[in-house]
């Protein structure tokens with residue numbers, strides 16, 4: 001469940017407000033207030049470039065406040081000339097600009113069945129931004145990367161919460177040297193906002209957001225694979241089809257890199273009532289490193305398809321807006337679908353393969369609408385309620401993050417046990433005699449029987 005704005009303001013810390021923190025747009029869905037996790041609503045898919053205040057935010061830890069005068073970028077490891085660069089020195093390198101989609105690896109997680117722990121994103125953990133900065137390749141060449149170089153590891157100014165591992169991610173040398181891989185200091189013509197990595201972040205176009213490290217301070221060129229938590233355990237997916245809900249052997253897991261091909265129907269929305277007569281179906285589509293070539297739309301549950309009209313704004317890694325006109329023949333219930341194709345000839349699946357962390361959701365979306373006498377938006381579901389957190393749960397679970405990190409989940413007993421143990425590992429104090437009481441409460445309010 002998302003938190004109300006009132007609750008959100010109550011949980012905003014004075015430090016966050018003092019650190020030049022800017023408010024997200026009023027209609028952003030707040031999945032986490034601190035750390036910040038904001039989702040763009042479907043109505044945000046109405047422009048080619050996503051404005052900064054509507055751009056989704058995903059942060060594992062509290063947003064650091066970086067002093068630009070003291071900030072330096074260090075480049076070391078398998079290089080002949082380690083570097084320490086100020087922002088002015090970095091800006092001596094040729095400036096480059098690029099429009100690219102940025103999508104969280106977990107976007108769409110809430111749609112997976114069986115359900116999974118983690119932020120319950122729907123469609124909006126994605127945006128299309130104009131990024132400006134320098135080529136990572138130029139920085140690596142300046143440092144003289146050696147023939148032994150295999151991958152490039154990034155670390156930022158963010159500080160882990162409790163005893164959780166530091167967020168560090170690596171990309172292979174080939175992606176690092178690609179002319180489109182950048183270190184950006186601007187987003188949509190503005191200095192990077194704090195929530196998006198001020199003063200510098202990685203731009204890995206076509207790849208999921210976990211590689212786009214924020215608040216960048218360290219680059220290490222490596223001759224072997226990095227095995228930190230966020231490479232070895234988190235952000236991995238199975239290399240082949242697995243049984244939904246069953247554990248997957250670690251040897252079958254590989255890092256999340258490339259985004260899949262995907263389209264979103266932004267309007268009409270699920271449950272909307274349309275008056276009889278012409279209607280417009282519209283949305284956006286994007287596709288990793290290969291541009292979108294076509295979007296087909298069906299208004300009869302996938303029996304027949306017609307090509308949508310594509311927007312004129314385009315760039316290799318950007319999203320493409322699309323729309324299709326439709327005149328329903330008669331009143332009734334209709335299922336709308338959109339399916340994107342890229343230049344490489346790939347298309348979206350009709351059935352989503354499951355994976356244990358709920359990454360890279362990209363199945364063809366289905367939107368049911370009613371055509372009849374009166375038009376109107378669906379009623380929003382009543383806010384879900386839950387019994388207040390008992391003292392023991394509050395003591396063990398609130399502090400590092402708010403209630404909303406917990407109340408949005410729908411998990412089974414083994415999944416809640418795993419979460420509580422994971423949090424213990426990260427520094428939550430859970431007395432052994434309290435563990436089952438805490439799990440019982442979580443299961444009773446935010447649980448699933450399976």
Ligand code: HEC
Nearest residue numbers: 059060117118161162396397400405406420423426427428
């Ligand atoms: C020491 C700090 C700390 C405490 C105390 C804590 N958590 Fe967390 N929790 C975290 C962090 C850090 C994250 C991850 C944030 C992220 O990656 O976005 C997290 C994330 C979560 C998530 C999201 C799923 C996931 O695994 O990332 C759930 C659910 C959760 N916590 C439940 C709990 C429960 C239940 C308790 C009490 C037993 C608890 N937390 C206590 C630090 C804590």
